[in-house]
Amino acid sequence: MKLDELCTPKSSNLAQKDILENHGNYPVYGASGFIKNVNFFHQQNAYIAVIKDGAGIGRTMFLPPKSSIIGTMQYLIPKNNVDPKYLYYAVRAMNLSKYYSGATIPHIYFKDYKKELVPLxxxxxxxxxxxxxxxxxxxxxxxxxxxxxxxxxxxxxxxxxFGDVSQKENGFTLNDVCEKMVRGPFGSSLKKEYFVPEGSTTYKVYEQKHAINREINIGDYYIDSQKFNELKRFEVKPGDVIMSCSGTIGKFFVIPRKAKPGIINQALLNFKLNESLINHEYFLQSMYLIISTIESKGSGIANITSVNNIKKTNLFLPILTExxxxxxxxxxxxxxxxxxxxxxxxxxxxxxxxxxxxxx
Incomplete structure (x- = not known):
């Protein structure tokens, strides 16, 4: 059956600013989830909500009875012969984000996906x-x-x-414990026109998502041996530590032994450790603490992506046996x-x- 035969769409005119001073026992939800409790509710029974405007567009939520949503979301009210949780999974499987329109503020409308088919x-x-x-x-x-x-x-x-190493130092900096620290090449050195299909003589281009997802078996960008030799300074090898440097900053991944030969792109920074001074596990935990401390201060996180700045970062270094x-x-x-x-x-x-x- 078509989706509009299984549910009734309803809109919300509720804005977050309207509930700032309202307090009670009934939850209000937005795109990021629960916002706060208020003294009223708009839906008596469980329902499905779809983000229709802005970030997260098309994402589906199953929400409880006696609750409400704000205006950036769409109510889908199950009809009498439809189990609400079943409808939730059915709508979730539709990948509604494919229906979005609008460049500045993306949005989707029920009229665009109401004819999606659902097994009844x-x-x-x-x-x-x-x-x-x-x-x-x-x-x-x-x-x-x-x-x-x-x-x-x-x-x-x-x-x-080791204590809070972000607040301790004993004369060492990151420059002292790394044999190499390199930020990826400028975008003009690695344009999409240089990418080639994967082959026996190609080299992988490691991206931001490899560090964020801590996974090497993703990504489809490769370069030929000529371009690799031109950018050999940015080569990444097993045991190197890559760090995300654009948007989502400070995600780390140790390149595993089975990784394909390749280079980093401009959104990554590569650390080659001096393993006679520091091991990978200690390095990673230290960096997590250092970055967490910087973030908690509310400023300066972008500085950690500059090689010149990061080289000067103090690092408490216990003996290798510890x-x-x-x-x-x-x-x-x-x-x-x-x-x-x-x-x-x-x-x-x-x-x-x-x-x-x-x-x-």
Missing amino acids: YSGDKQKMISLSLEKLEDIIAKKQQLLSSYDQLIKSRFVEM QNKFSEFVQQVDKLKFVIQKSLDETQTLFDSLMQKYFG
């Missing part, structure tokens, strides 16, 4: 499908939470062993994380396959 099962089967998907999402969330707790355990152990003790701890925790991540990936694959089965 019996009420019992709708509930079975939604409960199955909901249970898998709950498992995914718990595994993600467990991974986060392991990351927090590593941070806590680091502080326990660093190695921390590294051994991290490696043990990483083994636990690997098991959880594998299970998480399998659960996510199952969830995706069921979404495809029911709504694809």
Whole structure:
């Protein structure tokens, strides 16, 4: 059936400024989620909300009874024969962002996607499908939470062993512990016209997303051997640490042994460590603390992307044997994380396959 046969669209004229002084027990939601509680509600029953304007356009939320949304969102009210959670998963599978229009402030309209087709099962089967998907999402969330707790355990152990290194120094700077620090080439040196299809003699171009996602098996940009030799100064090798430097700043990734030969682009900074002085685990945790401290002060984060500035950054450096003790701890925790991540990936694959089965 068509979407508009399964739900009724409604608009909201509520603005955040209208509820600043209003307090109560009923939640109001916006594009980023919960905003605050107020003393009224616009929807008696559970419903679906779609972000129709601005950032996150097309993203779908399932929201509780006795709540409201602000005007940048669209109500989708399930009809009587439709399970609300089933409709939520159906709409979520539609990838509504493909319908957006508008360059300055993107927006989508219900009239653009109201003819999307949705399989209509019996009420019992709708509930079975939604409960199955909901249970898998709950498992995914718990595994993600467990991974986060392991990351927090590593941070806590680091502080326990070395203190707050962002507030300590013993005469070392980043320049002292790195054999090389290089920011990627200017954009004019690496235009899209230089990119070639992947082949046996091509070299990968590592981008911002490799550092942010901590993943090498993404990205489709390659250069030939001639361009690689021209930009060999920006070569990245296994064991190097890349850092994101544009937009999302301060995400790190250690290039693994299986990585393809390549170079970094202008949005990355590459650190080659002097491993006789510092190991990777200690370096990464120190940098996380240093950047977190800079961010908490509300200024200066852009300076960390300048090679000249970052070379001068103070770094508390304990003896290597102490660093190695921390590294051994991290490696043990990483083994636990690997098991959880594998299970998480399998659960996510199952969830995706069921979404495809029911709504694809």
